[in-house]
Amino acid sequence: MDATDAAANQRLPLIAVARRLPQRLRGINRLGFALIFLIPSLVIFGAFVFYPLLKAVYLGFYETDPFGNQGDFVALDQYRTVLTSESFRHSLWITFLFALYTVPPGILLGLALALLANQKLPGISIFRIMFSSTVATSVAVASLMWLTLLNPSVGLLNYFLVEAGQPRIDWLNDLDWALPAVSATTVWLNLGLAFIVILAGLQAIPEELYESARVEGASDLSVFWHVTLPLLSPTLFFVSVVGTILAFQSFGQIHILTRGGPLDATTVIVYSIWQDAFQRFDYGVASVQAVALFLLVLGLTVIQIRFLERRVFYQ
Amino acid sequence: MSRVVFDHVTKSFGDVVAVADLSLEVHDKEFLVLLGPSGCGKSTALRLVAGLEDPAEGNIIIGDRIVNNVEAKNRNVAMVFQNYALFPHMSVYDNMAFGLRMRRIPRRERDQKVLDAARMLGLQDLLRRRPGELSGGQRQRVALGRAIVRNPSVFLMDEPLSNLDAKLRVQTRRELVKLHRQLETTVIFVTHDQVEAMTMGARIAIIHEGALQQVGDPQEVYQHPANLFVASFIGSPAMNFFHSELRLHDDQLMAHSSGGRFPLSEEQARALAVLKEGKVIVGVRPEHILPDWEAEEGPEAGLDVVVDTVESMGHEQHVTFSAGDTTVVARLDAARSLQEGERLRLRIDRAHMHFFDPDSGQRIERE
Numbered sequence: 001m002d003a004t005d006a007a008a009n010q011r012l013p014l015i016a017v018a019r020r021l022p023q024r025l026r027g028i029n030r031l032g033f034a035l036i037f038l039i040p041s042l043v044i045f046g047a048f049v050f051y052p053l054l055k056a057v058y059l060g061f062y063e064t065d066p067f068g069n070q071g072d073f074v075a076l077d078q079y080r081t082v083l084t085s086e087s088f089r090h091s092l093w094i095t096f097l098f099a100l101y102t103v104p105p106g107i108l109l110g111l112a113l114a115l116l117a118n119q120k121l122p123g124i125s126i127f128r129i130m131f132s133s134t135v136a137t138s139v140a141v142a143s144l145m146w147l148t149l150l151n152p153s154v155g156l157l158n159y160f161l162v163e164a165g166q167p168r169i170d171w172l173n174d175l176d177w178a179l180p181a182v183s184a185t186t187v188w189l190n191l192g193l194a195f196i197v198i199l200a201g202l203q204a205i206p207e208e209l210y211e212s213a214r215v216e217g218a219s220d221l222s223v224f225w226h227v228t229l230p231l232l233s234p235t236l237f238f239v240s241v242v243g244t245i246l247a248f249q250s251f252g253q254i255h256i257l258t259r260g261g262p263l264d265a266t267t268v269i270v271y272s273i274w275q276d277a278f279q280r281f282d283y284g285v286a287s288v289q290a291v292a293l294f295l296l297v298l299g300l301t302v303i304q305i306r307f308l309e310r311r312v313f314y315q
Numbered sequence: 316m317s318r319v320v321f322d323h324v325t326k327s328f329g330d331v332v333a334v335a336d337l338s339l340e341v342h343d344k345e346f347l348v349l350l351g352p353s354g355c356g357k358s359t360a361l362r363l364v365a366g367l368e369d370p371a372e373g374n375i376i377i378g379d380r381i382v383n384n385v386e387a388k389n390r391n392v393a394m395v396f397q398n399y400a401l402f403p404h405m406s407v408y409d410n411m412a413f414g415l416r417m418r419r420i421p422r423r424e425r426d427q428k429v430l431d432a433a434r435m436l437g438l439q440d441l442l443r444r445r446p447g448e449l450s451g452g453q454r455q456r457v458a459l460g461r462a463i464v465r466n467p468s469v470f471l472m473d474e475p476l477s478n479l480d481a482k483l484r485v486q487t488r489r490e491l492v493k494l495h496r497q498l499e500t501t502v503i504f505v506t507h508d509q510v511e512a513m514t515m516g517a518r519i520a521i522i523h524e525g526a527l528q529q530v531g532d533p534q535e536v537y538q539h540p541a542n543l544f545v546a547s548f549i550g551s552p553a554m555n556f557f558h559s560e561l562r563l564h565d566d567q568l569m570a571h572s573s574g575g576r577f578p579l580s581e582e583q584a585r586a587l588a589v590l591k592e593g594k595v596i597v598g599v600r601p602e603h604i605l606p607d608w609e610a611e612e613g614p615e616a617g618l619d620v621v622v623d624t625v626e627s628m629g630h631e632q633h634v635t636f637s638a639g640d641t642t643v644v645a646r647l648d649a650a651r652s653l654q655e656g657e658r659l660r661l662r663i664d665r666a667h668m669h670f671f672d673p674d675s676g677q678r679i680e681r682e
Contacts, residue, residue, distance in 0.1 A: 123412070208400035213366050217388040217413035226413070230404040 053294065059287035068281035082288040090264060091272040091289075092296075094179065098268050099247040101183035102190065107239055109187065110194025111232075115224075117195070118202045128199065134192035139252030146185040147172075147257060172258050178265045185253050190246055192237050201235030202228070241304050248297050268294045317378055317468035317501045318343045324373035326359055328382040333359040335525035336373070341503055346495050349505045350638035352548070353382055356507045356525035361471050364503060365394050377469060388417070390469075393462035397474040397575065399454050401446040404578045407433075407457050408442040427527055430461045435497075459491075463498065467475045470495075476511060488515055497578055509549055515535070521545050543676040546598050546669060552644045557597040558673065561587060568594030570597050574638030577663055587670060595679070598669035601633065604645035607662045618661040620642060622653050636661065 013241035035042075060079055073219035082088055113131045117124060129293065134142065139146060149156050152170040171181040213223045251270045254260060260267035260275065267275070269289055319341040331597055333356040340522055341347045349357040362368045366387030374381045374623040382390055385438045393414070415425045433439050435457045446454055455475060462470055475491075476484045492515055495502050506512055512519045513533045518593040521536060521544075530543035541672050546554045557572035561579075568584040569576045577597065579587070585593060607617060620636035622644060624677035625648065633651055638661075645661065647653075670679040 034416050041676055206398075206400070209402060210394045211365075212396060212400035213402075213413070214367070214387040215390075215392065215394045216465070217417035219388070219417075220414075227402060230402075251583075277594065310632060 004133040008255075023158060041129055047310065054286040056290045056294075059283050060291055064282045064283055066281075066283040068283065071284070078284055079288050079291075082285050083292060087264070087272070088289065088292075091267050091269045093267040094264070094266065095270075098186075098266075099244055099251065101180060102247045102250075103240060105183075106190050106194050106243055107198075107236060108192055110198050112234070113191070113195045114198035114202055115228075116198055131195045132192045134189055134286060135196065136192070137189065139189065140256060142189045143185060143253045143256035145187070146181075146253075149256075150181050151263045173222060173262050175262055175265050178258050178262055182254055182257050182266050185257060186247070189253065190243060194243065197239050197242075198232070198235055201232050201237075202292045205231045237304075239307050240308065241301055244279065244300060244304065247295055269296075318376075319503065320374075320376035321360065324363060324370045325358075326356075326363060326368060326371050327585075332356075332525050333378060334363065334370075337522075337525070338373075339520055339530060341501060341526055344499050344501055345677075346492070346502045346504065346515060346517045348512040348519045349503060349522055350509060350512040350519050350548075351393055351507065351522035353507050355522045357507075357522045358473055359523065359525075361473055361503060362396075363552060364390075364469065365391050365392055365471050374402050387427055388540040390471040391465075391467050392471055393467040394471040394473065395455075395458045396473040397477055398596075399446075399458035399475075399478075401454060401457055401461075406442065407438060407444050407446070407460075408612070410446065411438075411442075411460045412451050414461065418465070428464045428466075429460075432463045432514055435463070435494075436460050439634070451479055452487070455479060455487065459494070463494075464477055466566060468501065469540050470498075471502055472502065473503045474506055475504075476506070477508070478504070482513075488620070491515065507549065508639040513549075520547065524627075529603050539678065539680070540669065541600075541678050543596065543598075543671050546671065547601060550600055552601045554598045554600050554669070555641075555643050556671075557641060559595050559597050560673050561590070561593040561595060564660075567637045569593060572597065572639075572641065574620070574641045574643060576667070577617075577665070579668075580665060583665075583670070585669070589679065592671065594673050596671040596673050598671060600667065601646040603664040604643065605662050605664065606645075606651075607660045608649065608651075615646065617663070620661055621654050622657045622659070625653050626656065 008121060059070070061073055061075055061285045063074050063078060065071045097148060117128045117131055130208040148154075152168055152173075155171070157171065158168045169177055171177045194214075209227050209231070210223055214228050218226065249269065251274065254268060254271050255268050255274070258266040261269045270293065273286045273289045273293070276289065321337045321339045324334055324337045325332070335356070337356075337360060349360060351357045359368060363370055364377070366382065366385065370383060374383055376382065377390060377392070402413065405413070409427045411432060412425050415428060420428070429442070430439070433442060436459060438453070438456055441453060441457075442450060446457065449457065455478070458475065472491075476487055488511060491504075504515060508681055509598075516533060518530060518532055518538050520530045523544045529536055529545045531539075536545060536549055540549060540554075543556070547556070557574060558578075559569070559570035559572040559577075559646060562571055564567055568579045568587070570579060604618075618636075618638045620638040621644070623635040623637050625635075628631040630649060632647050632649050632653070634645050634647055636645065643661065651657075671677065672679055
């Protein structure tokens with residue numbers, strides 16, 4: 001840079017820099033240029049997703065001493081003992097049941113509500129808001145509400161049971177009822193999301209298709225079966241995948257309602273991870289389960305995409 | 316018998332009256348076109364026949380049966396929608412067979428009917444495809460095929476050609492007319508395109524603001540428009556209108572407008588005697604306006620005009636003139652070219668004048 005240039009730069013520094021900018025950008029290769037834009041999300045994902053994930057895999061190779069400090073390197077031994085243990089198998093089974101109790105009923109209820117709310121009636125938007133309101137409800141609030149409803153002595157559910165001449169049930173402390181009770185709370189909690197997504201899917205179906213089906217002679221049931229359901233299949237598929245992932249990650253409602261009890265009847269994998277990590281401070285064992293949960297959800301999602309998506313019609 | 320009758324039918328949506336006291340009979344096996352500008356209620360009229368809307372007042376009759384309370388699926392009508400409304404998740408075959416399946420027609424008979432219709436429409440090779448894999452014209456055929464296979468008593472078509480490109484539209488127009496001749500079924504065809512209406516319809520029913528304006532064959536509505544709306548809506552370029560006053564000049568009745576004056580025949584004068592105020596709207600189609608190349612200056616009958624714009628169509632030219640504060644459009648042959656700003660005198664073919672009452676807008680017919 002010679003003296004005249006420097007003088008020019010002093011007079012109009014910004015313009016001078018701007019004039020050179022394109023040349024400099026051309027110097028950086030395209031990948032580097034793309035990375036500049038990716039840095040913010042890479043930093044966030046790196047710090048909160050990739051690093052913890054790798055750290056969990058890593059921690060799984062080490063035992064943890066009774067004080068919560070990293071102990072001896074045991075390679076895959078800890079993975080083997082934890083994953084074959086009776087308690088892990090139990091929490092896996094509970095998680096599976098929990099998903100079974102929450103995902104299909106959640107989709108069916110969401111579909112039913114969405115079909116109701118898809119009618120063209122005056123004031124229907126009030127119902128749409130009501131049906132979707134659980135989206136805006138926090139896990140804690142929902143759990144406390146259901147804690148009251150499920151209360152063995154003053155709860156509404158038992159009130160109806162007694163009215164019907166049935167014995168009271170201590171929902172959350174009953175070995176058979178605790179998991180269904182927690183599942184019911186979860187279904188209610190996730191219903192808003194399923195409702196909103198399915199309603200949006202319903203509204204994307206053109207009105208003329210219903211009309212032409214009617215003119216062609218289809219009954220209401222046939223219209224639903226041959227028109228609504230196939231065209232809604234991508235939406236239902238999406239809701240089932242997201243619902244399954246949500247079920248496998250549920251924690252708050254279990255923590256508030258049952259603390260995994262009674263006798264581990266509601267100890268899903270996430271709850272077991274939390275107990276091992278933050279009650280027993282056995283980070284190694286918790287990490288092994290966390291890695292297992294990650295692989296499980298990944299595998300399930302892949303299977304769902306592979307097999308369920310074949311039956312889905314995309315426009 | 317598959318005539319369709321609208322008997323004083325009214326339908327409104329909130330405050331908007333879509334169909335107002337419509338009475339119209341569509342004859343058995345007739346190709347009737349419902350024509351009108353968008354939002355005039357013609358589609359609603361069609362949907363009333365289909366059973367997709369219920370009339371607020373009046374009766375819809377198909378054959379000899381009042382169908383007001385008959386569900387769409389039990390009316391034995393078929394509808395072709397503007398965007399075809401094909402089921403995107405079904406093959407062409409399944410789309411065409413849908414109505415037969417819903418009616419539980421046995422498989423073998425169903426296959427036969429679908430194949431017959433597919434052959435008639437040239438769709439044999441596309442039966443396994445999905446609508447998304449077809450061109451617009453092919454989709455249109457599938458929609459027709461779906462209507463044909465059920466052998467319905469009435470075909471309802473809601474602007475079925477409007478999503479096709481211009482060339483295909485002309486071709487499909489002819490094929491539809493041919494198809495109608497083959498099938499011998501009542502067709503009600505809704506369009507806003509007067510060319511479609513004129514070329515396809517055995518009769519045209521013109522609808523404006525929910526009310527029937529005129530029914531007649533294409534020649535009739537063109538040559539004897541019942542009112543100002545029909546006169547202005549049918550024909551392109553549109554009819555010229557002159558708001559005129561009737562005056563007597565040496566025993567000769569003349570219609571004076573700001574653009575010029577036209578002498579009237581005795582017969583016309585007699586017909587116009589019904590007008591109390593002596594005011595009339597004279598309508599003249601662009602092809603009935605002729606330049607008077609040998610005209611001399613002076614108070615002759617005719618229009619003294621200045622050429623505004625010239626649109627050449629090749630075989631003819633559409634010339635816009637200004638005459639006083641009115642604009643006049645004429646269809647002239649292309650033999651003589653006109654320059655913008657050129658002054659000339661136009662003659663009007665007296666035999667082809669239309670007269671309308673300025674108050675009611677109704678045609679004043681010569682006796």
